[in-house]
Amino acid sequence: MKKYKESSLISFGFEKNNDEFIFKKSIESLDLILIARLDREENISVTVLDSLTNEEFRLHLSPKAKGEYIQSLRNEIYKLEDSIKNSCAISDLFLLQWQKIIEYINQKYGAPIECMWKERFNSDEGIFRREDNKKWFAALLICNRKTLTGKGVGKMEVLNVKVDPEKIDSIVDKVHFFPSYHMNKKNWLSIVLNEGCPLETIFAFIDESYRLNGLANN
Template sequence: MRRLEQYFVNKAIDEEKLLKFGFMIKDGAYCYEKKICDGAFKVIIYLSENLQYSKVIDVLDNEEYVLADISDAGGDFVGRIKDEYEKILMDMVDSCTDPDVFKTKQAKEVIHYVKEKYGDELEFLWKKFPDNAIWRNKNNQKWYGILMKVSKRKLGMESDEISEIIDVRVHQESIAGLIDDQKIFAGYHMNKKHWITILLDGSIEIEKILAFVDDSYRLSCK
């Protein structure tokens, strides 16, 4: 049996997507079965609030095929089973989950606001930087927002605390009056003549942050 918690790190399971994928609800849990290796084996996935696991069953004797979950078990036959097994698990994760990287209340509020108002989803563009994501204007592909997790020290503060931040476009002539190096900073990893960085820690009210997002979107239209 394989515990699946590691497959859902920074991901949120979408129950509607589970049903579309083929999961059935049994006793309050989501259960999925699929045959592999020409029907000789089947993969079972079980997802509940407190437990997520998968296993491979030998159809002939209805017993668990434990070699599928032993990392150093090798050979062509076992390798084929492992490959098909892993593909099902990865397809399930790709098809049935959404990114859930950003945890602060304000980050979640901004994500919801952008989706509702502009119909835009976060794009995670960099495998090496899974904590960075962008929004782009679908009409011209220009970015108008970036969410990131960074150390406060990288913003010039005396702390190694990891914080969630948003980068937005602003009018160039406004930047000097906005930056206080406590809540608002020169654009992190962006052109500092056109972008600012805002901490999403509650130090600035959410209405003001959303207004910055709206201004950034309008600027991206030009």
């Protein structure tokens, strides 16, 4: 089952309408408009409007309908659905990691996630800080794949942690670990959460980050 993050949907071009998200795409070569809807149960449906009459077009729904025009329309619908899933959906693996990280930090360090940007960006991104000195020691963030890796499309979910600056070059592998997104790359690291990095490894980095941010004058 796929889940969708609101911030990714908005970035893609969806507009929120009550309990639905709606995205419209004009297919000028076919004189049609595709309207994608994501309902509150997170089901995607695509309807088609005739751009000239503004009436719903349904011929492609019939299994008997054939021809180049109908096939082109079906291909456009498939491409749109795939693009939405690739750009906005997060996998069950990531959801599990996201939840486990929040639970681990809260239980071990008593630090709840602070969703600092929710009002501005409709995002569940957030940071964790030490209680004693109020310093951040971890941050859950969403970034553009190309911004982090230099290539590709869609979103990536990352955990930023502090590391020993002398160790960063040996840790970065451009698969699971990257120079930090949106933070000082000299002593922060981005761990990609949906690329199979073991939770035990992620927890070890969290512990080290917490320790480093508790050192005097650090």
